[in-house]
Every structure is written in structure tokens, then in C-alpha cells.
Amino acid sequence: MADVSRVRLVAVYAGATIGPLAGGVVAPMLPQLSETLHTSVMEAASSVTAYFVPFALLQLVSGTLGERWGLRRTVRAAYVVFVVASLGCMVAPNLGVFLAGRAVLGAANAFTSPLLLASLGDLVPRERLGRAIGMYASCMSGGQSFSPLIGGLAAGVDWRLAFAVVAVASAMLAFLPPMGEPRPGVEAPPWRPLLSGKMALLSTGALVSFLGGAGLPFLVALYAHDFLSASPEMAGLALVGFGLAGLALGPFWGTVCDRIGGRAAGVIGAVTGAGLVAVMGLTGSMGSLAACWTIAGAASSLLTVSLQHLTMAAVPGNRAGAVSVVSAFRFAGSALAPTAWLPLYHNGSVLTFAAAGASQLIAAAALLCLRGRHDPAPVR
Numbered sequence: 001m002a003d004v005s006r007v008r009l010v011a012v013y014a015g016a017t018i019g020p021l022a023g024g025v026v027a028p029m030l031p032q033l034s035e036t037l038h039t040s041v042m043e044a045a046s047s048v049t050a051y052f053v054p055f056a057l058l059q060l061v062s063g064t065l066g067e068r069w070g071l072r073r074t075v076r077a078a079y080v081v082f083v084v085a086s087l088g089c090m091v092a093p094n095l096g097v098f099l100a101g102r103a104v105l106g107a108a109n110a111f112t113s114p115l116l117l118a119s120l121g122d123l124v125p126r127e128r129l130g131r132a133i134g135m136y137a138s139c140m141s142g143g144q145s146f147s148p149l150i151g152g153l154a155a156g157v158d159w160r161l162a163f164a165v166v167a168v169a170s171a172m173l174a175f176l177p178p179m180g181e182p183r184p185g186v187e188a189p190p191w192r193p194l195l196s197g198k199m200a201l202l203s204t205g206a207l208v209s210f211l212g213g214a215g216l217p218f219l220v221a222l223y224a225h226d227f228l229s230a231s232p233e234m235a236g237l238a239l240v241g242f243g244l245a246g247l248a249l250g251p252f253w254g255t256v257c258d259r260i261g262g263r264a265a266g267v268i269g270a271v272t273g274a275g276l277v278a279v280m281g282l283t284g285s286m287g288s289l290a291a292c293w294t295i296a297g298a299a300s301s302l303l304t305v306s307l308q309h310l311t312m313a314a315v316p317g318n319r320a321g322a323v324s325v326v327s328a329f330r331f332a333g334s335a336l337a338p339t340a341w342l343p344l345y346h347n348g349s350v351l352t353f354a355a356a357g358a359s360q361l362i363a364a365a366a367l368l369c370l371r372g373r374h375d376p377a378p379v380r
Contacts (some may be wrong), residue, residue, distance in 0.1 A: 001225075007176065008123060008146065009120075009123050009124070009132070009175060010117055010121060011176035012116045012136065012170075013124065013136060013139045013171060014139070015075070015079075015112060015116045015173050016113065016117075016139035016140045016143065016192070017139050017140065017143030018044060018109070018112065018138050018143065018166065018169060018170060018173065019109035019112060019113045019143065020140050020141075020142075020143030020144035021143040021147045021150065021165075021166060021204065022051070022082070022086070022109065022147075022166050023048075023051050023052065023055070023106070023107050023109070023144075023147070024136050024143075024144055024147035024148055024151070025086075025147045025148075025150055025151035025163075025166070026044075026047050026102075027148050027151060027161040027163045028050060028148050028151045028152035028155055028366070028370070029151050029152070029154065029155035029162065029227060030045055032155045032159045033047070033098070033159060036159070037092065037094055037095045037098055038094070038095075039094075039095045039189060039225075041277045041352070042044040043095055046096070046099065047098060047099055047102045048276065049099075050099045050102040050103045050106065051102045051103065051105055051106035051109075052106060052331060052334075052335060053103075053106065053111050053335070054078060054103050054106040054110065054194070055091060055106035055110050055166055055331060056328050056331040056332050056335060057110075057328070058106075058107055058109075058110035058328075059110045059113075059114055059324040059325065059327050059328035059331070060109070060169070060324070060325055060328045060363035061324070061349075062110040062111045062114060062115070062324045063114045063115060063318070063320035063321035063322065063323055063325065064189055064191060064194070064318055064321035064324070065111075065318075066114075066115040066118075066320050066324075067118075067189040067198050067318055067319070067320045067321055068189060069117050071073050071118065071119050071320065071322075072198035074111055074115060075111065075112055075115050075116065075119075076174050077111070077231070078103055078108045078109075078111035078112045079097050079170045079171070079174035079353070080117075080170075080174055080373025081104060081107075081108040081110075081170050082105065082109075082112075082166065082170035082346075083167045083170045084103045084104075085104035085105045085108060085173070086101070086105065086163040086164070086166045086167035086170065086249065087161045087163070087167055087270065088100070088101035088104070089101035089102065089105070089160075090163045090164060093198075094212060095365055101334060102310070104144055105166075113327065114323040114324035114327045115135055115249075115318060115320050115323075116136070116325070117133070117308065117311070117312075117323050117327075118319045118320035118323045119320075120132045120133060120136060120312070120325075121319055127258065128258070129254075129258070129309070129312065130254040130255060130256075130257040130258035130262075130305075130309050131233065131252050131254040131255050131258060132254065133257070133305055133309050133312065134249075134250040134252065134253045134254020134255065134257070134305045135250055135251045135254065136250070136308075137246060137250040137253075137254075137304055137305050137308065138246060138247050138249075138250030138251060139249060139250075140246075140249070140287070141243045141244075141246035141247040141292075141301065142243075142247045143167040145240060145244055145247060147331065148236075150162055150165060159331055164337075188332060189317050189318035189320075189321055190318065191318075191321070193315045193317060193318060193322075194315060194318065194321055194322060194325055196314075196315075197316060197355065198314055198370065199315070199322060199325065199326070200371050200372075201367070201370055202310060202311050202314060202322075202326050202373070203325060203329040203366060204265065204328050204329075204362065204363070204366045205270070205303075205307055205362075205363035205366040205367055206307050206326045206327070206330040206333065206363075206373070207329040207332060207333040207336075208330040208333060208336040208359045208360055208362045208363045208366075209270070209300065209303050209304060209307065209330065209333065209341060209360065209363050210330045210331065210332075210333030210337070211274075211333035211334070211336055211337050211356075211359055212273075212274070212276060212277060212333075212337075212356040212357060212358070212359035212360040213232055213273050213296065213299075213300040213303070213356075213360055214242070214300050214304070214323035214330075214333075214342070214355060215333055215334035215337035216277065216337060216374050217239050217242070217344075218337070218338055219337070219341055219345065219352065219353070219356070220235075220239060220280065220289070220293055221235045221239060221287070222282065222345065223280070223349055223353075224238060224286065226288060226349070227349060228283075228284075228285065228286055228289065230286055232289065234308070237290070238286055238289055238290035238293060238326065239293065240373060241291075241293055241294030241297060242293050242294060242297030242300070243297060244297070245294050245295070245297035245298040245301060246297055246298070246300065246301035246304070247306065248253070249301050249302070250301055250305060252304040253265065253269075253301055253302045254305055254309070257305060257306050257309040262306040262307070262309035262310040263306070263367050264366075265305070265306040265309075266300055266302070266303050266306030266307060266310070266363070266364075266367045267364045267367050267368060269299045269300065269301075269302030269303030269304075269306060270299075270303050270304075270360045270364035270367065271360075271361070271364050272299040272362040273296050273299035273300050273303060273357070273360050274357040274360040274361050274364070275357065275358075275359070276292050276293075276295055276296040276299060277292075277353055277356050277357035277360065278353055278354045278356075278357030278358065279292060279353070279357075280292045280293065280296075280353045280357075281349045281351075281354065282350060282353075283364040294323065296321045299367075301306045303360075304330075306367075307322070307326060307330075307363075308326075310330050310367075310370070311323050311326045337356075341356055
């Protein structure tokens with residue numbers, strides 16, 4: 001039984017990479033997509049939006065629905081949809097069909113990422129839950145960091161190969177979904193606890209954590225081009241550090257949350273990240289910009305892991321529902337970031353980075369307001 005649990009735990013971590021991989025794999029292949037699908041690069045770029053909009057919106061309900069249907073059967077069905085949608089993208093004859101396939105991929109990911117994270121509560125003892133959450137966050141960061149590499153390598157031969165990778169990996173994972181089925185005599189998880197003040201605070205923290213942190217790669221790339229005269233390759237290299245920091249430090253941050261509590265760890269991550277982002281507009285070289293962005297990635301990873309740690313215990317009767325709602329707000333923050341900061345950027349880069357950094361202090365304030373509510377007890 002222990003061996004089975006270990007195998008399923010590895011499958012959960014592997015599944016954490018699929019969503020970010022499918023989401024980011026198109027970034028380096030836009031010119032090839034536009035040529036093959038007979039459209040413009042700008043229209044091909046809409047495939048990113050087509051993926052993330054249903055992904056964010058459906059997470060408002062996907063966790064609770066997954067709890068009601070059973071995590072195991074829901075995740076398995078989502079993996080099957082991943083396979084079908086990936087194959088659809090591979091054979092798409094035009095942009096419309098390709099965008100439809102991307103939208104279905106995003107919708108399927110809404111029923112994998114939060115449910116896989118919630119399943120850790122059934123697979124890992126409480127005293128090791130923080131580290132497991134951190135490892136899960138690392139795997140997501142890994143998928144996000146390496147998806148452009150996989151997409152670029154595939155585009156050098158045939159961009160369709162990238163979707164073949166996603167389809168094959170999803171098919172393999174469909175045989176190892178997480179544990180968790182509806183239990184006889186147990187009522188379906190309620191929606192009402194998801195509307196609590198506690199959930200509002202966690203959702204607010206998640207929103208601004210991406211709005212003023214993880215959602216800023218576009219702003220960093222613009223600054224590198226406009227003020228540091230960096231080439232696209234150099235800007236891309238500088239951006240990689242953010243995800244790699246999360247990949248390397250996720251398990252450690254999970255242990256920190258286990259030791260000092262998610263609330264305290266999150267405040268530290270938010271305040272540190274706020275300061276690092278705020279000074280990025282003052283950097284005068286690619287080295288200093290890359291260093292600030294990489295350390296900001298470490299702080300952002302700590303904040304993300306702490307929010308996930310707290311959310312896992314926020315609604316005991318509907319863990320997956322709580323995780324999916326907070327995750328929806330995270331990615332909403334990423335989607336809102338260009339709209340929020342680009343108009344300000346045109347009036348001054350220093351002010352923009354200062355405002356973006358300061359927005360993370362809202363996350364710190366939200367976490368501080370959780371005092372007396374529910375923070376998993378630190379492990380002694």
C-alpha cells in the first residue's frame with residue numbers, strides 16, 4: 001500500500017507539469033504557427049489567451065465539482081480530454097480549430113491542477129504536507145520554465161511534435177490518477193464555505209501575488225529592451241531565473257511553512273518580493289536585472305507555497321473547491337497584469353515597478369488579517 005501511495009505521489013508531481021507545459025509551449029512557435037495556419041503572428045498569439053481564459057474561469061467551480069464527482073474519475077477524464085484536444089491542435093487545418101483545441105486544453109487543466117494539489121491531503125501525512133505542496137509548486141515551475149524550450153525544439157522540426165509530447169504524457173498519466181472517490185453516505189461538498197471571509201483574504205492574496213509578481217515577465221522583457229538594449233535572447237535568458245528559483249526552492253519553502261506556519265512565511269515572501277520588484281526599475285545592467293528577477297522568483301515561490309498551504313486547510317469539507325477558487329484568482333492576476341501596468345509603464349518605468357511591487361503588500365496585509373482565523377499549526 002505504501003508503494004502504491006508513492007507511485008501515485010510521483011504521478012501527482014508529474015501531472016503538475018502538464019498544465020504549465022501545455023499552456024506555455026506555444027510561445028516560441030508563433031511564427032511557425034502563423035505560417036502553417038495562414039494567419040498573423042498576433043492572431044496566433046491569441047492561442048495563449050484561448051488557453052488561460054477557460055482555465056481561470058472554470059477553476060471557480062472545478063474543485064467543488066471534482067469533489068462531488070470524485071477526484072480520481074475527474075482527473076482521469078481530464079487527462080483523456082487533454083489527449084483529444086492535443087491531437088486536435090496537431091491536425092488543426094486553420095486558426096479557428098487550433099484556438100478551439102487550445103481552449104479545451106485550458107478547460108481540461110482546470111480539472112487537473114487544483115484537484116491534483118488537493119489530492120496531496122490524502123496521500124501525505126500532515127507533518128509532511130508543506131514539503132509536498134512545495135514539491136508540487138516546484139514541478140509546476142519546472143513545467144512553466146521548460147515549456148518554451150520544448151516548444152522551441154519542436155518548432156525547429158515541426159511544431160506539432162510539442163502537442164504529441166503533451167498527448168503521450170497525458171495518456172500515460174490517465175492510468176495513474178490520484179486517489180479519492182465519493183464515499184457512500186457522505187454528502188457532496190457544499191459551496192457556501194467558499195464564500196467566507198477567510199477565502200476572500202486568500203483569494204485577494206493570490207490575485208495580487210501574480211498581479212505584482214509572477215505576472216510581470218512581459219514588463220521585465222520590455223524594460224530590458226527599452227532601457228538596457230537587450231536582445232530577445234538575452235531578455236529570455238534573464239526571465240528564466242524566476243521559474244528556476246521556484247523549481248529549486250519549492251520543497252524548502254514547504255518545509256519553512258511546516259515550521260513557522262503558512263501565514264508568517266507568506267508575509268515574508270510578499271514583503272521581500274515587493275521590495276525586489278520595486279527596485280527593478282532602477283537596475284542599470286542585465287546582470288542586476290536578472291539577479292533581482294531571480295530573487296523575486298524565490299520570494300514569489302515562497303508566497304505561492306504559503307498560500308497553497310493555507311488554502312489546503314481553509315475549507316476541510318471541500319479542499320479541492322478551495323484550492324481551485326484561489327488558483328483562479330492567481331491566474332486572474334496574471335491576466336490582468338498587462339492591463340494594469342502597461343498604461344503606467346508609458347509614463348515611467350520606475351513608477352510602474354514601484355507600484356507593482358507595492359501591490360504585493362496587499363497580499364501581506366491579507367495574510368496578517370488571517371490572525372485568529374485558520375493557519376495550520378507549525379510542526380515542532
